[in-house]
Amino acid sequence: MKRGTTGSERTDLQDAGGLTDEQLDAYILARLSMLGVDLSVLPEEDAAAPADQTRILASARRFLRSTPPAIADFELDALGPPPMLYPSESTTWGRE
Amino acid sequence: MSRDPAGRPEAAPEPLDTRVDRRGFLERMTALTAAAAVAPGSLGAPARAATGRTADAVVPTLPASPRAQATDPAELTLVEAAYLIRTGELSPLELVTACLDRIERWDGDYLAFNTVLPERALDEARRLGRSRERSALRGVPLAIKDNYYTAGVPTTANSHIFRDFVPDFDATAWARLRAAGAILIGKTQMGPLATTAATTPDGERTTVNAWAPFDASVSPGGSSSGSATAVAARLAPSSTGTQTGGSITAPSISQGLTGIKPTMGRVSLHGIVPLTYTRDHPGPLARDARDAALMLQVMAGPDPADPRSLGLPPVPDFVRATEPRAPGDPRLRWRTTIGVLPDYLKGPDPAPAGGPGDDDEAVGEEGQDQVRRRAEAREGARAAFERSQAEIAARRAMLSVFEDLGARVVDVELPRGWETLTSSDFNNVRLPERSEIFLEHLRDDVRNFGVSLSAWINGLLLPATEYVRGSRARLILLRAILDDMLARCDVVAQTTPFPFDMVGLPLIAFPIGFESVSAASPRPIGAMLGGLPYAEDRLLSVAAAYQRVTDWHRRRPADPDGFVRPSSGPEGSGRSRLDLFDVMEVGE
Numbered sequence: 001m002k003r004g005t006t007g008s009e010r011t012d013l014q015d016a017g018g019l020t021d022e023q024l025d026a027y028i029l030a031r032l033s034m035l036g037v038d039l040s041v042l043p044e045e046d047a048a049a050p051a052d053q054t055r056i057l058a059s060a061r062r063f064l065r066s067t068p069p070a071i072a073d074f075e076l077d078a079l080g081p082p083p084m085l086y087p088s089e090s091t092t093w094g095r096e
Numbered sequence: 097m098s099r100d101p102a103g104r105p106e107a108a109p110e111p112l113d114t115r116v117d118r119r120g121f122l123e124r125m126t127a128l129t130a131a132a133a134v135a136p137g138s139l140g141a142p143a144r145a146a147t148g149r150t151a152d153a154v155v156p157t158l159p160a161s162p163r164a165q166a167t168d169p170a171e172l173t174l175v176e177a178a179y180l181i182r183t184g185e186l187s188p189l190e191l192v193t194a195c196l197d198r199i200e201r202w203d204g205d206y207l208a209f210n211t212v213l214p215e216r217a218l219d220e221a222r223r224l225g226r227s228r229e230r231s232a233l234r235g236v237p238l239a240i241k242d243n244y245y246t247a248g249v250p251t252t253a254n255s256h257i258f259r260d261f262v263p264d265f266d267a268t269a270w271a272r273l274r275a276a277g278a279i280l281i282g283k284t285q286m287g288p289l290a291t292t293a294a295t296t297p298d299g300e301r302t303t304v305n306a307w308a309p310f311d312a313s314v315s316p317g318g319s320s321s322g323s324a325t326a327v328a329a330r331l332a333p334s335s336t337g338t339q340t341g342g343s344i345t346a347p348s349i350s351q352g353l354t355g356i357k358p359t360m361g362r363v364s365l366h367g368i369v370p371l372t373y374t375r376d377h378p379g380p381l382a383r384d385a386r387d388a389a390l391m392l393q394v395m396a397g398p399d400p401a402d403p404r405s406l407g408l409p410p411v412p413d414f415v416r417a418t419e420p421r422a423p424g425d426p427r428l429r430w431r432t433t434i435g436v437l438p439d440y441l442k443g444p445d446p447a448p449a450g451g452p453g454d455d456d457e458a459v460g461e462e463g464q465d466q467v468r469r470r471a472e473a474r475e476g477a478r479a480a481f482e483r484s485q486a487e488i489a490a491r492r493a494m495l496s497v498f499e500d501l502g503a504r505v506v507d508v509e510l511p512r513g514w515e516t517l518t519s520s521d522f523n524n525v526r527l528p529e530r531s532e533i534f535l536e537h538l539r540d541d542v543r544n545f546g547v548s549l550s551a552w553i554n555g556l557l558l559p560a561t562e563y564v565r566g567s568r569a570r571l572i573l574l575r576a577i578l579d580d581m582l583a584r585c586d587v588v589a590q591t592t593p594f595p596f597d598m599v600g601l602p603l604i605a606f607p608i609g610f611e612s613v614s615a616a617s618p619r620p621i622g623a624m625l626g627g628l629p630y631a632e633d634r635l636l637s638v639a640a641a642y643q644r645v646t647d648w649h650r651r652r653p654a655d656p657d658g659f660v661r662p663s664s665g666p667e668g669s670g671r672s673r674l675d676l677f678d679v680m681e682v683g684e
Contacts, residue, residue, distance in 0.1 A: 031557060036539040039553075050298040050547040055676050059550040060557055063524070067554075070521035071562040074569055083567035085374045087574040088360045088600035091629040092408055 024061045111430050112412050113586065113631035170194040171652070174236060174333040174387035181235045188221040188235025188279065191333075195237050195281055199331045205309050205656040207294075207302045208325040210242045211250055212282040220279040227277075232394060234277030239332035241323050242283040243290055244270045244378075245367035249280065253369040255289045256297050256544040257537050267367030268402065269336065269378045269395045276394045281332055284322030289534075290338055290371040291548040292674060293318030299547030299674045306351055307653040308617055310662050312672045317347025323381050324351045328653055334382045334391050338368060340375045341523070342593035345605035348381055349622030352607040354388045354639060354649060355381040357593070359630050360600030361408050363392070364399035370533050372526045375597050384649045385606065385640035389414040392632060409630050417633040418640035426644050427502040429637040434498055434625070435508035435585030441491060443484040483611055483619075490609030490621045491589070494642070501641050508584055511576030517569055518595045524558065525566030526598075531555030547676055574599040582628055587638060590624040602627050604635040607648040617659065620648075 019027075032039060045054040084090055169177065169191045180186035196214050203209055217237055224235040240246060243253040245263035252258045266274060274280070285294040285303045293315055294303035301312060303321040306328035308314035316325050320337030324347030327335050337344040339357040348355030356379050363378040370376055380391030393414045399405045421429045495505050516522065531552050537544060538552055545552055577599065581588055590596065596603050603626045610618040627635045643649050 028557060032553070035535070035556060037542060037553075037556065038539075039542060041541060041543055051543070051545070051549040051676050056550055056553055059676070060553055063554040064557060067521045067524045068557075068559060068562045070516075070519065071525065071566045071569070074516065074522075074565060076565060076568055076572075081568050081571035081575075083564050084571040084574075085567060086360055086404060086600060087570050088629045089404065089408070090571070090574075091578075 021061060024064055025057055028057060028060045028064070111417070111631065111634040111637070112409055113628035113634055168194060168330075170198050170330040172333065173383045174233075175390055177333050178233055178236050178390070182230065188225045189218065191235060192217050192221040192237050192279060192281065195330075195332055198329070199282070202329060202656055203331065206304055206306060206325050206329050206331070208284055208322040208329065208331055209239070209282040210252060210254065210285050210322070213249065213280060216249075217279050217281045224277060224279065229277060231275070231277035232390065233273060235279065236277065236334075237279045237281035237332055238273060239282055239284045239323055239326040239335035240270055240273075240280055241320055241336050241338060242286055243338060243369040243371075244283075244336060245369075246270060246280060246283065249283065251283065251369070253289050254286045254294070254297065256546065257289070257534070258369065263367070265367065267378075268364035268399045269368070271367075272394050272397070273336075273391070278394075282326075284320070284326055284335060286322055287319030287343070288546055288548050289369070289530075290319045290340060290343060290376075291551065294321035295547065295674050297544075297546035299676075301672050301674065307619055308659070309656045310659050311617070314619065315350055317343075317350035319343040320347050320355075320381060324348060324353055324355075327351075327353055327381055327383060329655075330652065334380055334387050336391075336395070337379060337381050338371070339377045339379060339593070339597065339603075340372045340526070341597050344377070344379050344381060345593045345603050345622075345624050348605040349607075349624065350620065352610075352620035352622070352648065352651060352653075353381050353383060354385050354604070354606040354643075355379065356388045356392055356605075356632060356635065357597070357603045358392060358396065358632050359408075359602045361402075361404040361406075362411070362602075362630065362632065363395045364397075364402040364405045366399055366401035370530075372529045373533070374529060375526055375600070377597070377600070384643050385604075385636050386415070386418045388604075389418045389636045389640070392636075396632075412633045414633055414636055417637040420641075420644065426641065428498075428641045430634060431502070431504075432587060432634065432638055433504040433506055433585040434495065434638075435506055435581060435588035436495065437508055437581075437588065437591070438510060440589050440591060441488055443488050444481060446481055486609070486611040487621050491623060494608040494623055495589075497642060497645060498638075501645065503638075506585055508581055508588060511580035513572065513576060514595075517573040517576065518592075518598070522566055522569055522573075523594055523598060524554070525563060525570070527551055527555030528558050528563050529555070547674055550676055570599055574601075577601065578628070586634060587625045587627045587631070590626050593624065596626045601629060602632050602635055604632075604639050606639045606642065607651075608642075608646075609648060610651070618651075 039053050039056060042056065043049050043052045046052045169186060172180070177186065177191055181188060181191070196217065199209065199212055221235060227234065242251060244267040245251050245265060247264055247266050248262060251261055251263050287293055288295065288297045295301050303316050303325050305314045305316040306325045320343045323335035323337045326332045328351040337347070337355065339345065344355040344357045357377045358379050360377060365376055365378060368376065368378055378395065380388050380395065382388040382391055396411045398408065417429065420426065499505055531538065534552060542549055573595065577595065590603065593603055603624055605622050605624045607620050608623045609621040611621055613619055625635055625638060
């Protein structure tokens, strides 16, 4: 994947893992369990509730299928820029 | 800092952004590590702020001869009110009383405030009325977003998590406003924890747009919704907001205001409930550029309690930046080139023609529902197209005005990789920051996050490898903006705040026209300009020059009794809800 490629070109790679909904749900719930975060206090499915397990898991699956692959596929040189939490502030470092 | 004979800091001969080394800094900084990610005090029990500065240290000089023709004090701009109080023509008590009267009369419709403090505000007004202080904001009431800590006053961030929280100190930005003589009139409604537009924590819409108080389809802008409505509705002369993903600029545009999101670090975040460490920016929402400049002048500056605010270029004279370069000369104060991106004057394709089609002949209850939904979709597309056409016409007119004022307008190409670097996936790199901040609360009970829970859960799922890579990519985005986009211009007209929010660059929003939905219900149209790091002075000067020759910023929405109220039945009185997926679509 070349730097600057678009989201539409990543489709095949997003699905490279080929994980099913069930597998992703297991991953999500395992990760949350390791952190001590419990979704079971939410109703399983209740459209009238602010949040329910079904919608939270659907959102999380969508996120996992899109965001981590898109970022991981963005190639950067090892000698490229270091991580920058506050990019604009770095511009002050070169001021006279 | 040297001062002129009137006691104000000497103006810089050039705006601050001319001293930015646009290209060279990257080569010099590669040996350095990332800036320290030092958070404000921990939630609920933060360290006491070193607010530090006295009123004397934050007193800008007020512009002389403000326009002050309004008879109702609540109609005055911030500068007008402060000036009249200083000259003794208006008392703080008169001004506070006028604002409280409007709040009492209309806030049941607007729902702009979480908390109103009438007794406290009146007491302060009496005290400051007796004072001889010449502080810049003496006796002026302000509406403060409810994520700013205010000592002794509930600070809820509109969340279940903070519902009983009463801080024992002021956020630095509010402490500076207070030290300059401002009065806290109330805390404003906001999106829960500064996500999305103002709703209850469970998603029921609250604050309305002052230009369409009974039309739930017209967004007030978020998450600083209450702050915007309070100013547009003349419940307070100015307000504060925070912006992580458009939350100052969007409500300013939605409600005909001038709002500025400064460069990261220019205003201390200490004592503001954090949403995303790297992208939260405090700033003012005001009636015009002069008011925004005065607010920012007071709010800005280094704060030992927030390392992000330290080591930055000195704060210039924002108020002076809004003045003409010579009396009576309307031209831009500084030679300025305005960049126009390829899509800035391009609208969507025309909406398909209305009327039932073949597929609208479905029968039965389900079929009728489909017909209704398609009709709504067509109507939505038609309205969006008309809105877009009005926006483009207003943008063309704005650029023409700027050319008349001496600006050079140039086309600017989108930098390489723009689509990827500014995509929602790369914008999502922010999510682990909020999840980390609130991890203990997530462990305690996820229900406390109400309708915006998804973003916090998703943030827990982004691996550290991708977080680091995304953080590296942000520097590439900054380089693309500085080296490609802003190499050919000083400011660039924007259609979305997200790219500049991602890298901490300043944005200003201001009104440039109206969409005439109906004669009784015009909708503001706004523009957004982005600039180089610490270019707040230039952005304010550009907006102020535009406002010297236009009057969009002087128009005010009618009071609620000037609009048609909905019927009192369940359909008319019910407030709509945001769904969890709506929040994901429009959230900060």
